[in-house]
Amino acid sequence: MNLFDNETGHFTEEGLASLIAGNLDELQSLEAAEHLSFCDSCCGRYAALLTEDVLLQPEHPVTEPVMQRIQKRRNTIFFNRGLKVGLAACLALGLWLTGVFSAVSAPLQQGDFDRSSYLLKQEQTRISSAKEEMKSKYLADDEKPTTLNMQISDAVESFFATFTQKGETTK
C-alpha cells in the first residue's frame, strides 16, 4: 500500500482510507500527521472523508422553528428600535421646550412656544399610536414583553407627562 503518490507527493486514495480506518503503522501515522500539518489539499480531502459519515439528518425538520425564532427576534429588534427613536424624539423636544435651542436662536423665541407645543402634541400622538401598534404586534407573537422594554416604555410615558404638564403650566 502506498501512503503517498510518488508523482504528486500527496496521499493516495488508498492511503487516505487507511489513515481514516486507523490501519497505518506507527511510522506511516507520523508521516501522515506531518503531511496533514502543512498540506491544505490533503487536509481538505481528509476532512471531507471524515465528515461524510458524521453528517446526520435531524430527527425533526428544523426550518420552521428556526424561521419562527428569526421572526421573533426581528420583531424584538423592531420594537427596541422604535423605542429608541421615541426616546430620541423625546429628548430633542425636551431640550427644545426647556429653552436650550431657543436660547441659541433668541430672536425667534416669540411665538415659538405654541409651535413647539403643537409639534410636541403631534409627535406625541404619532409616537403613542406607533407604540401601540408595536406593542400589539409584539404581543401577538405570543411572547411576553421583556421587563426592560416595559420599563423603557414607562419611562417614555412619564417623560412625556412631565413635558405636557410643563407646557400647560407655562401657558
Ligand SMILES: [Zn+2]
Ligand atoms: Zn498533500
